């Protein structure tokens with residue numbers, strides 16, 4: 691039993707305009723009670739255009755729901771059309787930002803070095819990065835998932851200090867399980883999360899490794915969340931599709947109880 695508070699983060703991806711975002715956060719807040727928030731930290735990660743509306747709602751109604759963004763620029767300001775900086779996210783009181791989601795790695799050719807720069811940009815602005823790692827099907831079939839993920843960890847965390855690292859969140863998302871309905875077994879999730887924690891202890895210290903929350907992501911639903919989050923080194927979930935309906939997301943949040 692660890693003292694890490696489970697984190698359940700909903701990555702909405704490119705879904706929900708700002709009006710739909712308000713409706714979904716309101717439904718979520720209506721369904722959750724203090725016991726839920728005591729058992730798990732609840733976070734939503736809407737598109738950039740929704741963040742101001744979510745901030746206003748969370749502040750105005752004093753909701754215990756956290757929020758953050760799905761990406762951050764590696765740059766602080768300047769001629770980077772379409773990008774959003776860490777300081778802009780900080781100004782909206784974002785607590786978290788995803789970096790290195792597999793869809794960014796695949797569709798926008800982000801490698802570990804870009805992910806590393808983005809993680810540093812987040813920390814520089816007081817926003818906690820949720821660093822995503824995970825192997826594709828070919829790597830999994832070859833049985834090289836642990837080596838692959840540890841190499842991603844080493845590259846993505848280069849020169850991140852111990853003080854920063856202890857605040858980190860890392861999401862292990864096997865790419866073959868994202869949006870496919872294919873779920874890694876709880877043992878698969880534990881194998882890789884345990885290897886990540888061991889590596890963090892080597893890179894930093896056992897104390898830092900013990901503080902970092904490791905999430906599993908990939909087709910998490912109400913009926914599989916409990917068994918995956920029940921594993922010792924899995925401290926929560928990064929949820930895609932099932933975070934778009936309040937009822938489904940609440941079911942997953944309630945499995946925070948199992949920790």
Ligand SMILES: O=C[C@H](O)COP(=O)(O)O
Nearest residue numbers: 701868869908909930931
């Ligand atoms: O960020 C979330 C993950 O990509 C998982 O998405 P999913 O739950 O729809 O499989």
